[in-house]
Structures are given as structure tokens and as C-alpha cells.
Amino acid sequence: MANPPLVLLTGINGFVGQHMAAYLLRQNMNLLGIGRRSSCLMKHPNLHYISGDITQSAILTQLLQEHPITHIVHLAGANDVSASYANPVQVLHTNAWCTLHMLEAVRAAAANRILGFLAIGTAYEYDFQTMPVNETSPILPVSPYAWSKQIMTSFMQMYGSVYAVPTFIARTFNLIxxxxxxxxxxxxxxxxxxxxxxxxxxxxxxxxxxxxxDFLDVRDAVIAYGSLMQLTAAPFGHVFNVCSGxxxxxxxxxxxxxxxxxxxxxxxxxxxxxxxxxxxxVQGDNAKLRAATGWAPxxxxxxxxxxxxxxxxxxx
Ligand SMILES: Nc1nc2c(ncn2[C@@H]2O[C@H](COP(=O)(O)OP(=O)(O)O[C@H]3O[C@H](CO)[C@@H](O)[C@H](O)[C@@H]3O)[C@@H](O)[C@H]2O)c(=O)[nH]1
CATH class of the missing domain: 3.90.25.10 (UDP-galactose 4-epimerase, domain 1)
Known part of the structure; x- marks a missing residue:
């Protein structure tokens, strides 16, 4: 029998990260969690924790060399819209450039081994004049935060289409x-x-x-993320609204x-x-996610x- 997946989960100690970890462990997956705290907020025999900073680009290369990671769920990042106006360089670095370095590490070290790489975008990538939005709606970020996620999405799409890294983007609305x-x-x-x-x-x-x-419960969102992480069908780089509708x-x-x-x-x-x-x-259409995964809030x-x-x- 094939080994269960080994999921690298960045931002495991965050609000979404803790729910994501609990969900994946309930699915009998093995987890490699990474966070900035010295210890993990969660303990489980199938969870191995690494204290580290994903803004240090060498760390992912090392993790890919040392562990048979099969999936990546990248939750770490700056997520405060208001705060991003005061720190545009920092938010771009954390959300966009760090993801680029992660993608490059996967391309260089493990492109054939990684079965799914999920990153999290934002509803604020869309032009807010055109609500409600589906994935073909116009894009027009206004805050540095939304721009950082839009650039991250472009990087994910580029590595999906040019290098066949199995990338998927969960364009997420307001989680509660x-x-x-x-x-x-x-x-x-x-x-x-x-x-x-x-x-x-x-x-x-x-x-x-x-x-x-468009408020969505975090416990529903992580189920959507788990399904998106395991999508296998190309073309890669697809965006899915994760929202209640x-x-x-x-x-x-x-x-x-x-x-x-x-x-x-x-x-x-x-x-x-x-x-x-x-x-x-802000309101999304989740029909694409429902059709691809059978998910429903x-x-x-x-x-x-x-x-x-x-x-x-x-x-x-
Ligand atoms: N924070 C806050 N927001 C308030 C308050 N009163 C009203 N609001 C309004 O509540 C809405 C939601 O604000 P937040 O919950 O702070 O979230 P956000 O800025 O919309 O961003 C969140 O959702 C995005 C996806 O739609 C995420 O991308 C982002 O990371 C974050 O989680 C905003 O319109 C804000 O003006 C308050 O006292 N505090």
C-alpha cells in the first residue's frame, strides 16, 4: 500500500493553520508543520514540527531534501489588509517573493514528487466594483496586501504552466x-x-x-483546502474561490x-x-470549487x- 501523504504546512500555528492541521490529521495524513514559534501549539504523533522562518529561502530546499514531502499547503504570510499600507515592501516580500522562492525550491528539487502545492489568495484581488465575482471576473487589487496576493497568484500560475508544478490557488474570502x-x-x-x-x-x-x-467558517475552508491540495488534473495554476456565496x-x-x-x-x-x-x-461565487471537488459549506x-x-x- 502507498505511504500516506506527507503534507508540509506553513503557518501551522495560525488561526487557519491549526484548523488545517487538525483536519489533515483526521484524514490520517502525516504533517510537517513549520512556524516561527519555538514549539507547536498542537501535539500529535503524526505531526513533526520545525521552528523556522519561511522568509529564509534556503529552508524549503533543506526540508525537501530531508523529508519525502508530497504536498504543500502554504498558509504562512501577512494577512492584515490595513497594516499593509504602512509596510508594502515587507508584505510583498512575505507573500509574493517567499512563495516564489518556495516554488523555485520545488522546481529545482522535487518537481516530480510534489503532487499538490496550494497557496492562499484573497477576495481583494478582484475589482470590487464587479461584485459578486467568479474566477473570470476582473482583477484590480487596491491595497499592498491584495497586490502581494495577486503577484503570488501570478507566480503560482507561472510555475504551474511553465514548469508543471501542480499549483492551485484558493482565493479566499472572509474566514470566521x-x-x-x-x-x-x-x-x-x-x-x-x-x-x-x-x-x-x-x-x-x-x-x-x-x-x-462573504463570511465562511474556517472549518469549511480547510475542507476545501484539503480537496484542492489533492486535485490532480492539469492545467495547473487554477484559481478557486473559497467562499460561502x-x-x-x-x-x-x-x-x-x-x-x-x-x-x-x-x-x-x-x-x-x-x-x-x-x-x-464582497461576495463570491463558489460554483467552480463545488464542481471540481464536491465541496459545500x-x-x-x-x-x-x-x-x-x-x-x-x-x-x-
Ligand atoms: N477589523 C475590524 N473590522 C471591522 C470593524 N468594524 C467593521 N469592520 C469591517 O469588517 C470588514 C472585515 O474586516 P476584517 O475582518 O478585518 O477582514 P478584511 O480586512 O476583510 O480581511 C480579511 O479577509 C480577507 C478576504 O476577504 C483576507 O484576505 C484577509 O487576510 C483577512 O482575513 C471590513 O469591511 C471592516 O471595515 C472592527 O471593529 N474591526
Whole structure:
């Protein structure tokens, strides 16, 4: 019988990385996790952890030489849209150039052995005037973050088409769900959990409540990633929207938090948290992903918000 896959998972200690690792281990895969922390947040007999920095380009070459890696799921990177305006060079280096170096290491050392290389793009690569979007919709990044992901996507596509590296790109929308995240749902749920404990006054402080985003539970997203990682059909370099297909205003999350909270609270908009010139609507079409993999989302927004609140309650 063939050996089970050995998946190199970058960013294993992150919000998505921890869910990804748990999912792949449940699928009986072996994992080589890499992260910047000195130790892994997760322990499992089929998980081997390497403490390292993927911005050091030699590290992947070494890992490919020392381990029979069959798949790569590349989650590590800079993911804060707002912060990217102050650090364009850093975000381009981390998201685009590091991925290029990873692709080059695979081409040079293991092009025939790697069966799937998945990297994560963003909904913000699309022209936000054309929502809802499918994978053929116009591309027009506006932030340094979105540009870095668009350039990363181009690198992935180039290595797929020119060098037949089996690359796939998960163009991901707004992920929510339990775990230590930095997105709006996590920030709001954390405040509510702290209010319930009396650590904060009963006032939810936030930015724009009217903008609409396509929220997808991280537990559904990692199943999509697992399927995309194992696609074998060329042409490589294909992009797949990973999204729920439905847009909800941020106020829908607030309403759900008010419903689940153990105490009443008021909502206060802090003008400083309102982002200038941001997309009023981000919504994707996931038909291509569904057709290629049979994937479908399973978590409702209500379940995701409830579980996120429970996660932050459990930390207090
Ligand atoms: N962070 C934050 N966002 C708020 C708040 N109030 C309203 N928002 C709005 O909530 C929306 C989502 O913001 P974030 O959750 O911070 O995520 P993001 O900037 O959309 O980016 C996330 O999703 C992208 C894919 O669509 C990812 O590519 C990116 O890495 C990140 O995960 C934005 O429109 C933001 O203005 C608040 O208090 N804090």
C-alpha cells in the first residue's frame, strides 16, 4: 500500500493553520508543520514540527531534501489588509517573493514528487466594483496586501504552466469561526465575552457596520483546502474561490452576538475604525470549487458566530 501523504504546512500555528492541521490529521495524513514559534501549539504523533522562518529561502530546499514531502499547503504570510499600507515592501516580500522562492525550491528539487502545492489568495484581488465575482471576473487589487496576493497568484500560475508544478490557488474570502483570529468577528466576539465577565463596559466598539462580506467558517475552508491540495488534473495554476456565496452585513454578526450574549450591550461606532474607500460589498461565487471537488459549506453564520463567542468565553 502507498505511504500516506506527507503534507508540509506553513503557518501551522495560525488561526487557519491549526484548523488545517487538525483536519489533515483526521484524514490520517502525516504533517510537517513549520512556524516561527519555538514549539507547536498542537501535539500529535503524526505531526513533526520545525521552528523556522519561511522568509529564509534556503529552508524549503533543506526540508525537501530531508523529508519525502508530497504536498504543500502554504498558509504562512501577512494577512492584515490595513497594516499593509504602512509596510508594502515587507508584505510583498512575505507573500509574493517567499512563495516564489518556495516554488523555485520545488522546481529545482522535487518537481516530480510534489503532487499538490496550494497557496492562499484573497477576495481583494478582484475589482470590487464587479461584485459578486467568479474566477473570470476582473482583477484590480487596491491595497499592498491584495497586490502581494495577486503577484503570488501570478507566480503560482507561472510555475504551474511553465514548469508543471501542480499549483492551485484558493482565493479566499472572509474566514470566521473559533480560534485566535484577528478579523472582525473575532474582535467583536472577544469584546462580548469580556463584557459578560465584567472586564469591559457593555458597549461594543467597532467600525463600519454596513459593509457586506462573504463570511465562511474556517472549518469549511480547510475542507476545501484539503480537496484542492489533492486535485490532480492539469492545467495547473487554477484559481478557486473559497467562499460561502452569500454576503452579510457586519451588522448581522452584531445582531447574532446580541442574541447569544448573556447580557445586553449597546453598539458604539468608532470613526477611527472605519476604513476609507473600502469595498461596500464582497461576495463570491463558489460554483467552480463545488464542481471540481464536491465541496459545500456546512456551517451557518449563526453557528460560526456562536462558536466564536464560546471560544473567547473559554479563554476567560
Ligand atoms: N477589523 C475590524 N473590522 C471591522 C470593524 N468594524 C467593521 N469592520 C469591517 O469588517 C470588514 C472585515 O474586516 P476584517 O475582518 O478585518 O477582514 P478584511 O480586512 O476583510 O480581511 C480579511 O479577509 C480577507 C478576504 O476577504 C483576507 O484576505 C484577509 O487576510 C483577512 O482575513 C471590513 O469591511 C471592516 O471595515 C472592527 O471593529 N474591526
Amino acid at each position: 469561526g473559533p480560534g485566535n483570529a484577528t478579523g472582525v468577528c473575532a474582535l467583536l466576539a472577544k469584546q462580548v465575552a469580556m463584557m459578560e465577565k465584567g472586564h469591559l463596559p457593555p458597549k461594543l466598539v467597532m467600525g463600519n457596520t454596513a459593509v457586506q462580506r 452569500t454576503a452579510s452585513p457586519i451588522s448581522a454578526i452584531v445582531d447574532l452576538l446580541q442574541h447569544y450574549a448573556a447580557i445586553p450591550f449597546e453598539v458604539a461606532v468608532d470613526e477611527r475604525l472605519i476604513r476609507p474607500n473600502e469595498a461596500p460589498l 456546512t456551517f451557518s453564520l449563526a453557528q460560526s458566530v456562536s462558536d466564536t463567542l464560546d471560544y473567547y468565553r473559554s479563554l476567560l
